[in-house]
Structures are given as C-alpha cells and as structure tokens.
Amino acid sequence: MAAWVSWRTAMERALYGEGGFYRRGENPADHFRTSVHASPRFAEALARLLHEVDDALGRPPRVDLVDVxxxxxxxxxxxxxxxxxxxxxxxxxxxxxxxxxxSGLPDRIAWRGDLPDAVTGMVIANEWLDNVPLDVVEQTSSGPRTVLVDPATGDERPGGEPSAEDRRWLARWWPLREPGDRAEVGHPRCGAWASVIRRLRRGLAVAVDYSHTRASRPVYGTLCGYRDGATVPAVPDGSCDITAHVALDACAEAGEEAGATATLLTTQREALRALGLTGRRPPAEMARSDPRGYVAALCAAGEEAELIDPDGLGGFGWLTQAVGIDVPAVLAEAASLQPH
Structure with a gap:
C-alpha cells in the first residue's frame, strides 16, 4: 500500500534522510554538470569577486569564505x-x-554540517537552493491542493488544501489560475537564504542556481531528477537527485527582510562577463607564432563559452546581496543595482 506524503517530506527523506542521496556522499559530478566541474575559470572568477569584497572590507586580518x-x-x-x-x-x-x-581536500578548509553563526567575507551557494525541499501545489476544479507523492514510484495524487503560509507565498509569488497549473512553493528556500543573510555581518552572499522570476514562472513546474549524467523521472526514493528551479526574486525579498542592504539579480552570463570571462577565441595568427599557447587559449575560450552560454550554464540566475558594503561595482554594472 502506497505511503503518500507531501513532496517536501519526500525530498527531505530522499536527499538528506538516512541513506539519502546527499547524506551518503554521492559525487555531484557523477550525476550532473555544474559550473564548478565545467571549468576552473568559474572558481577564478569568484576569486576575483572575493578580492573586490576584501577591498570593500578594508582588507581585514581574517576573511571568511563559506561554500554552502x-x-x-x-x-x-x-x-x-x-x-x-x-x-x-x-x-x-x-x-x-x-x-x-x-579525501584530498586541503586541511585548512573546515568541513561542517551547518552554517557558521557569523560571517565577515563572502558566502557562496552554488546550486544549493534548488535542493532545499519544498511542496508542490496544483490548481484543481475544487481549488488549490497540495500534491502528494508515493516515494517508491513517484506517482502523485491531490491532497488537502495548502497551508496558510503556502497560500500567502503563492498569492505573492506564484499565483495559480487554471486547473492543471502547478507551483513549487518556495518559502522554504526563502527561509534558507534569509538564514544566510542573517549570519552575514559584513560582506557578500551569492546564490547561483536554475531560476525563474514571477513574470516567467513555468506553468507546470520544474521538478525533475538527475542520475548518472541524465535527466530521470523525479522519483523520491533516494536513487537520484531531486531538484526544482528557484524563485530567486522571492529569495531576494527574503534576504532584504533579513538585513541585506543591497541586491543585484542578474544572470550568470552577465555576472561572469563582468568578471572577465568572454569566451573569445584567440587570434588565428597565434597558431603560427605560439602553437601551444594557441591551443591553451582555445581550450580556455571553450570553457568560458560554456560557462556563459545563455542556453546553458550562462542562463543560471545570480542573486548577489550585500550587508554593510556595496555590491562590487564590477558586478553592479552587469544589471541595475537596487540599493536599500
């Protein structure tokens, strides 16, 4: 007999419960391609951003760098x-x-299961929020209903009415109109991001993820699974990654309510181009004057092109929020800055 539960409960168990996908130490690179795995130039770009943050902080004797x-x-x-x-x-x-x-991680990198109480420096959340469990709500002829799932099969059925908190979030960020419309209720992600901002004493927090905004929510949602480098049905049995795109605009507002003093919401393409990644091929004459250098530069251009491809990794959303400093000017030029 099926054990029907909400998607939030099923995701929590499948990803983080005993024996869950992430709890057992699966290597993300075995299942899906991220910017980190695509090229070391992603880390180099973030290093340049960190230098900007360090300058804004006045180059203190200690700079925290937290990867969530x-x-x-x-x-x-x-x-x-x-x-x-x-x-x-x-x-x-x-x-x-x-x-x-x-194994093999530099000893000086601390490994911990929860956020530090206070951070002065930079926090990075690269493809973290999309794995924060959430519920799914579907509009029916009788009104919105929380979707229940059988964790063993991924089969679904309508459950009860959404909670008051869910209804408030949906009304603000993802209104449902026609029967069959679905929404992934993002307030758990908003709360998770707010918890990051509340710990940021001075510095910058950057969330990078699959995302959408209120003007372009997907009608049927984005819930899906990844296993062995392929997209698979979202069956929350612990055998695969379960993910859903992030309403980064809602997270931005939650961050501001938690204390962010400046916000920038843009795309990875624009952010990385502002940080120096162009994907520009080296001049052809370099192949004659410096063949090895040409090959290296060509490889670098290909890696950069993948990172800023608007139909791939470059289409990811970048939510950058600052506390006590400005968003670095190099990024602020990538999109309109919203000071507060």
Missing part, C-alpha cells in the same frame, strides 16, 4: 588556488555540507 552545499569542496579549493598569497593567508575557508569530508 559544498559537494566535494572543489570550488573552495579552486578559489584558494586562485586568490594569491596575501588574501589566501587571511582566508578562513569553510565548506557547509552534510556528506562526509572527501
């Missing part, structure tokens, strides 16, 4: 390699991750 949902820790290690000796000596890098610490 750190996976293998590869992003932190890449940033450490790229920042240069002065800043590297002052960095306090910490990975927030429930999976076991991987």
């Amino acid at each position: 949902g750190a996976g293998s820790g590869r992003l932190l290690a890449g940033i450490l390699d790229a920042v240069g000796p002065d800043l590297a000596a002052r960095l306090a890098p910490a990975a927030v991750e429930i999976a076991p610490r991987p």
Whole structure:
C-alpha cells in the first residue's frame, strides 16, 4: 500500500534522510554538470569577486569564505588556488555540507554540517537552493491542493488544501489560475537564504542556481531528477537527485527582510562577463607564432563559452546581496543595482 506524503517530506527523506542521496556522499559530478566541474575559470572568477569584497572590507586580518552545499569542496579549493598569497593567508575557508569530508581536500578548509553563526567575507551557494525541499501545489476544479507523492514510484495524487503560509507565498509569488497549473512553493528556500543573510555581518552572499522570476514562472513546474549524467523521472526514493528551479526574486525579498542592504539579480552570463570571462577565441595568427599557447587559449575560450552560454550554464540566475558594503561595482554594472 502506497505511503503518500507531501513532496517536501519526500525530498527531505530522499536527499538528506538516512541513506539519502546527499547524506551518503554521492559525487555531484557523477550525476550532473555544474559550473564548478565545467571549468576552473568559474572558481577564478569568484576569486576575483572575493578580492573586490576584501577591498570593500578594508582588507581585514581574517576573511571568511563559506561554500554552502559544498559537494566535494572543489570550488573552495579552486578559489584558494586562485586568490594569491596575501588574501589566501587571511582566508578562513569553510565548506557547509552534510556528506562526509572527501579525501584530498586541503586541511585548512573546515568541513561542517551547518552554517557558521557569523560571517565577515563572502558566502557562496552554488546550486544549493534548488535542493532545499519544498511542496508542490496544483490548481484543481475544487481549488488549490497540495500534491502528494508515493516515494517508491513517484506517482502523485491531490491532497488537502495548502497551508496558510503556502497560500500567502503563492498569492505573492506564484499565483495559480487554471486547473492543471502547478507551483513549487518556495518559502522554504526563502527561509534558507534569509538564514544566510542573517549570519552575514559584513560582506557578500551569492546564490547561483536554475531560476525563474514571477513574470516567467513555468506553468507546470520544474521538478525533475538527475542520475548518472541524465535527466530521470523525479522519483523520491533516494536513487537520484531531486531538484526544482528557484524563485530567486522571492529569495531576494527574503534576504532584504533579513538585513541585506543591497541586491543585484542578474544572470550568470552577465555576472561572469563582468568578471572577465568572454569566451573569445584567440587570434588565428597565434597558431603560427605560439602553437601551444594557441591551443591553451582555445581550450580556455571553450570553457568560458560554456560557462556563459545563455542556453546553458550562462542562463543560471545570480542573486548577489550585500550587508554593510556595496555590491562590487564590477558586478553592479552587469544589471541595475537596487540599493536599500
């Protein structure tokens, strides 16, 4: 007999419960491609951003660098390699991750299961919020209903009316109109992001994720699964990653309510181009004068092009929020800054 539960409960168990997908230490690179795995130039770009934050903070003796949902820790290690000796000596890098610490990670990277109480520096959440469990609501002829799922099969059926909190969030951020319309109720992601901003004493927090805004919500939602490099049905039995795109505009408002003093919401394409990634091919004459250099530059251009491709990784949303400093000017030029 099926054990019907809400999607939020099913995701929590499948991803983070005993024996869950992330709890058991699955390597994300085995299942899906992220910017971190695509190229070390992603870490190099974030290292440049970290230098901007360090300057805005006045180059203090300690700069926190926190990676939330750190996976293998590869992003932190890449940033450490790229920042240069002065800043590297002052960095306090910490990975927030429930999976076991991987072997080979530099000893100086702290590995912890929860957020630090206070951060002065930079927080990165790269493809973290899309894995924060949430409920799904579908509009029916009788009104909105919370969708229930059988974790063993992924089969669904309508449940009861959404909670008052769910209804408030939907009315503000994802109104449902026609029977069959579905929404992924994002207030758990808003709360998760607000918890990051509340811990940021001074500095910058950056969320990078699959995303959408109120003007372009997908009518039938985005819930899906990933396993072994392929998209698979979202069956919350622990065998695959379960993800849904993030309403980053809602998270931005939650961050402002939690204390963010400046906000920038843009795309990865625009953010990385502002940080120096162009995808521009080297001149052809370089192939004759410096063949090895030409090949290296061509490879670099290909990696950058993947990171800023508007139909791929470049289409990801970048939510950047600051506390006590301005959003770095190099990023603020990528889109309209919303000061508060």
